[in-house]
Amino acid sequence: MQGGILLPRLDRAGLAFGAVALGLAILIPVLNLLVSTDSPFHVPPHVVALMGKYLCYALLALSVDLVWGYCGILSLGHGAFFALGGYAMGMYLMRQIGPRGMYGHPTLPDFMVFLNWPELPWYWLGFDQFWFAALMVLLVPGLLAGLLGWLAFRSRVTGVYLSIITQAMTFALLLAFFRNDMGFGGNNGLTDFKDILGASIQADGTRSALFAASAIALALGFILCRWIVRSKLGRVLIAIRDAESRTRFLGYRVEQYKLLVFVTSACMAGVAGALYVPQVGIINPGEFSPANSIEAVIWVAVGGRGTLIGSVIGAVLVNFGKTLLTNALPEVWLFALGGLFIAVTLFLPRGIVGLWTGYWTRRREKQAASITTQPVTEGQ
Amino acid sequence: MRMLLLLLSLLVTPLAWGQATGPLIDALATDDYAAKEQALTALTETGDPAIVPALKALEGGQLYRRLTDDKVVIGRENGDNISLTDPLSGDTLGSVPAGDLELIRVNNRLRRAIGASLGALTLRSPDAAVRRTAAEAVFVNRDAAALPLLEAALAEEQDAKVKRSLQQARAAILLADANLGTEEKLSSIATIADKGGQAALALLNPLTGSTEPAVAKAATEAVRLIDNKLAWAAAAQNIIYGMSLGSVLLLAAIGLAVTFGVMGVINMAHGEMVMLGAYTTYVVQDLIRAHAPGLFDWSLLIALPLAFIVAGGVGILIERGIIRFLYGRPLETLLATWGLSLVLQQAVRSLFGPTNMEVGNPDWMAGAFQVGEVTITYGRMWIFLFGLIVFAALMLLLRRTPLGLQMRAVTQNRSMARAMGIRTARVDALTFGLGSGIAGLAGVALSQIDNVSPNLGQGYIIDSFMIVIFGGVGNLWGTLVGALSLGIVNKLLEPLAGAVLGKILVLVGIILFIQARPRGLFALKGRAIEH
Numbered sequence: 073m074q075g076g077i078l079l080p081r082l083d084r085a086g087l088a089f090g091a092v093a094l095g096l097a098i099l100i101p102v103l104n105l106l107v108s109t110d111s112p113f114h115v116p117p118h119v120v121a122l123m124g125k126y127l128c129y130a131l132l133a134l135s136v137d138l139v140w141g142y143c144g145i146l147s148l149g150h151g152a153f154f155a156l157g158g159y160a161m162g163m164y165l166m167r168q169i170g171p172r173g174m175y176g177h178p179t180l181p182d183f184m185v186f187l188n189w190p191e192l193p194w195y196w197l198g199f200d201q202f203w204f205a206a207l208m209v210l211l212v213p214g215l216l217a218g219l220l221g222w223l224a225f226r227s228r229v230t231g232v233y234l235s236i237i238t239q240a241m242t243f244a245l246l247l248a249f250f251r252n253d254m255g256f257g258g259n260n261g262l263t264d265f266k267d268i269l270g271a272s273i274q275a276d277g278t279r280s281a282l283f284a285a286s287a288i289a290l291a292l293g294f295i296l297c298r299w300i301v302r303s304k305l306g307r308v309l310i311a312i313r314d315a316e317s318r319t320r321f322l323g324y325r326v327e328q329y330k331l332l333v334f335v336t337s338a339c340m341a342g343v344a345g346a347l348y349v350p351q352v353g354i355i356n357p358g359e360f361s362p363a364n365s366i367e368a369v370i371w372v373a374v375g376g377r378g379t380l381i382g383s384v385i386g387a388v389l390v391n392f393g394k395t396l397l398t399n400a401l402p403e404v405w406l407f408a409l410g411g412l413f414i415a416v417t418l419f420l421p422r423g424i425v426g427l428w429t430g431y432w433t434r435r436r437e438k439q440a441a442s443i444t445t446q447p448v449t450e451g452q
Numbered sequence: 453m454r455m456l457l458l459l460l461s462l463l464v465t466p467l468a469w470g471q472a473t474g475p476l477i478d479a480l481a482t483d484d485y486a487a488k489e490q491a492l493t494a495l496t497e498t499g500d501p502a503i504v505p506a507l508k509a510l511e512g513g514q515l516y517r518r519l520t521d522d523k524v525v526i527g528r529e530n531g532d533n534i535s536l537t538d539p540l541s542g543d544t545l546g547s548v549p550a551g552d553l554e555l556i557r558v559n560n561r562l563r564r565a566i567g568a569s570l571g572a573l574t575l576r577s578p579d580a581a582v583r584r585t586a587a588e589a590v591f592v593n594r595d596a597a598a599l600p601l602l603e604a605a606l607a608e609e610q611d612a613k614v615k616r617s618l619q620q621a622r623a624a625i626l627l628a629d630a631n632l633g634t635e636e637k638l639s640s641i642a643t644i645a646d647k648g649g650q651a652a653l654a655l656l657n658p659l660t661g662s663t664e665p666a667v668a669k670a671a672t673e674a675v676r677l678i679d680n681k682l683a684w685a686a687a688a689q690n691i692i693y694g695m696s697l698g699s700v701l702l703l704a705a706i707g708l709a710v711t712f713g714v715m716g717v718i719n720m721a722h723g724e725m726v727m728l729g730a731y732t733t734y735v736v737q738d739l740i741r742a743h744a745p746g747l748f749d750w751s752l753l754i755a756l757p758l759a760f761i762v763a764g765g766v767g768i769l770i771e772r773g774i775i776r777f778l779y780g781r782p783l784e785t786l787l788a789t790w791g792l793s794l795v796l797q798q799a800v801r802s803l804f805g806p807t808n809m810e811v812g813n814p815d816w817m818a819g820a821f822q823v824g825e826v827t828i829t830y831g832r833m834w835i836f837l838f839g840l841i842v843f844a845a846l847m848l849l850l851r852r853t854p855l856g857l858q859m860r861a862v863t864q865n866r867s868m869a870r871a872m873g874i875r876t877a878r879v880d881a882l883t884f885g886l887g888s889g890i891a892g893l894a895g896v897a898l899s900q901i902d903n904v905s906p907n908l909g910q911g912y913i914i915d916s917f918m919i920v921i922f923g924g925v926g927n928l929w930g931t932l933v934g935a936l937s938l939g940i941v942n943k944l945l946e947p948l949a950g951a952v953l954g955k956i957l958v959l960v961g962i963i964l965f966i967q968a969r970p971r972g973l974f975a976l977k978g979r980a981i982e983h
Contacts, residue, residue, distance in 0.1 A: 146783045223963070223964070224966075227967045228970060229966055229970050231782060231783070232718050232782045232783065232786060233921060233966070233970070236917045237963055237966060239914060239917075240962065240963060241963065243914050244956045244959040247955055247956050248953075250952065251953070366790055369787065370787060373787060403798070403801075403802060406795070406798035406801075407794075409791070409794055410792060410795035410798065411791065411795060412791065413787050413794070414774060414788045414795075417778065417784040418774065418778070418788065421784070
């Protein structure tokens with residue numbers, strides 16, 4: 073509530089979303105920890121972890137919506153930023169295992185002992201500190217996005233070319249992280265985590281805390297995105313989306329705006345990945361697969377591109393459907409997902425939120441029309 | 453004089469053959485391996501080609517001792533019984549139960565000796581190719597016992613190539629002799645250096661540490677020369693591999709060059725069209741195996757038009773059913789076709805199962821041939837040629853037929869083309885069908901070298917897009933150059949950086965290349981592309 077006083081420009085939607093997310097962040101842990109297991113209101117720990125996972129996906133979808141919905145950059149590589157954030161967190165969690173690994177080595181993670189690494193490679197240094205890992209969660213995806221974006225936007229690589237290049241980027245990272253000598257655990261990735269910030273990662277309390285952290289991160293991400301898209305910056309972004317050349321001719325440095333929003337979005341995806349990893353307990357190169365990135369895009373498309381709230385709804389709904397279907401009818405899931413891609417692009421170009429707002433707009437127009445002009449003579 | 457002697461010996465030896473070898477062969481029937489080896493040496497020294505079948509049978513575990521009369525015979529399993537033939541004359545000796553025979557066993561040492569003997573004995577075969585193989589075998593075995601036979605063969609050899617091989621084999625045997633004079637060592641080294649290859653390197657390497665300075669120097673020099681030659685051969689081999697990979701990429705990308713390059717449609721399901729082509733090949737082969745096994749060698753040629761029709765038909769359906777509603781919205785097209793690729797993959801997985809399908813190679817695709825030090829498999833060669841043929845055919849179609857003219861007209865200026873009476877919707881469908889059909893053709897070729905599984909297409913889609921972008925969208929020549937150069941660069945990087953890192957470097961390289969030339973290698977000039 074205080075946010076509303078500190079940031080007077082914060083709009084109702086942002087506030088409402090923040091309030092709902094905050095409510096969830098309190099409600100779910102309470103229902104998990106304080107309500108007895110017999111009660112119908114009790115939320116079992118695995119459901120908490122599952123919902124936490126959805127919220128991380130929602131944050132990823134939000135970051136995709138920011139660049140795709142408001143700036144017209146269809147990134148097919150946001151899964152890479154997500155995974156990089158996840159790896160940064162995974163490295164911190166690996167260092168926290170300390171001498172409790174299977175081989176009992178004081179500093180080296182198990183897979184390095186197994187592969188005969190003599191000592192910790194330089195890029196693993198510092199990851200025993202949480203603040204450093206947290207910094208890297210933002211910095212590594214941000215730097216990669218900055219580099220790629222700077223190169224691409226400067227050369228005016230746009231549209232599908234950019235999409236395919238971002239896809240190639242995540243594909244290259246996928247191949248790279250599969251290599252054992254990269255020092256990131258090869259195809260097994262990083263797993264067997266024990267502690268986070270001194271608390272056992274398996275404990276119900278930690279899971280609830282992680283869920284609450286995900287909800288708060290999602291709320292902050294949403295408020296940040298709202299703030300961006302409603303500011304003057306956001307207006308320019310929409311102008312770039314709709315008429316890039318015209319915006320450039322009007323004197324805006326299009327590539328700088330794009331770069332800024334692309335890097336911001338990548339950092340958000342990195343945070344989502346970092347929160348995702350402790351809740352699922354593993355990060356492996358599969359997260360880099362191009363299919364993951366493109367799935368995140370379809371969440372946004374289902375919910376409604378360029379609406380922010382739509383991406384959150386889409387991510388939660390599609391993943392909920394995925395959980396249900398892959399359990400009940402695993403064969404059908406790919407048909408359903410594929411069909412969703414086709415159906416949404418053909419029949420629901422503005423997504424669920426678009427459908428909703430469209431319905432209300434039409435209804436209001438109809439009401440307005442019936443009030444002002446009693447005898448309707450001409451068609452709408 | 454020498455010729456006369458030789459002629460004489462040729463006249464005389466056949467008389468001596470046969471009489472002496474019979475008892476020598478029977479001497480093989482002993483349990484003592486040393487005695488067996490002696491018998492083998494004695495047999496080899498006769499130089500009688502008639503013992504070759506017996507030695508081959510011995511090597512293959514088909515030479516037996518008949519318990520009734522201790523005679524050595526060749527036996528081939530025939531149901532429960534073993535049918536016998538005479539080891540020298542090849543006459544059939546009826547069949548006996550296995551209990552009447554005792555197998556003459558060989559150990560590894562003996563097996564090596566047999567190999568050397570066979571090499572030496574076939575040195576005078578009437579077939580030049582056989583003689584050459586025999587000389588190569590002697591070169592590798594370096595059996596001193598073969599030297600007399602080798603020299604005799606050398607004296608009467610007419611064929612220059614075989615003669616060179618014989619001389620090299622002789623040099624190899626001579627070098628193994630520690631008492632050889634320096635002069636002869638030097639000339640042997642020169643002969644072997646002339647041969648080149650890994651086997652020669654193995655022979656010469658120990659000599660670089662020789663106590664005689666002249667020999668050590670000559671050997672070092674020869675090793676350096678051979679290493680140099682081998683490095684060039686390895687580079688040439690890598691370029692051949694690269695061209696082969698490039699032709700595979702070309703086949704996968706060329707259909708995309710039509711749908712993406714010419715039409716501007718992002719078809720993420722392109723890889724699945726390739727997969728459909730591969731599965732068509734599988735179905736065709738399956739039917740042929742079941743109903744007309746004799747046609748198997750023709751299976752690929754039968755599959756080609758069918759794969760084109762299947763993939764092209766699915767392509768036309770996709771265009772009519774989905775893509776035509778999304779023209780002008782490339783990002784939505786990308787998403788819809790990605791969804792389609794998921795559906796197609798799962799459909800194939802549900803129909804055929806998730807495992808790899810067995811697609812056989814016809815005889816004319818199997819095997820390899822040698823050009824210098826470079827090995828080329830027939831399969832790769834045909835795929836390379838096929839890639840070029842498809843490319844040329846597509847070029848002709850686009851440049852020389854009314855349909856190609858209409859396609860180019862529609863892509864350059866749709867409304868003007870329509871105003872001139874071209875049915876643009878029909879041309880769109882046909883163009884997309886053509887691109888997909890070519891992907892189907894690629895699938896037939898890929899089924900020969902890759903695993904036919906539902907994920908087949910996934911492995912090629914990103915590479916294909918990269919090639920089309922790299923070569924320049926809308927330019928088929930760019931696709932050709934892009935595919936071949938990417939293939940070659942990939943294979944040249946592989947030995948330096950490893951397969952995966954090489955691929956990553958290529959991807960990063962392309963991303964950087966796009967910075968410098970956003971419109972690709974062969975960009976279309978003019979403002980038409982600035983949509």
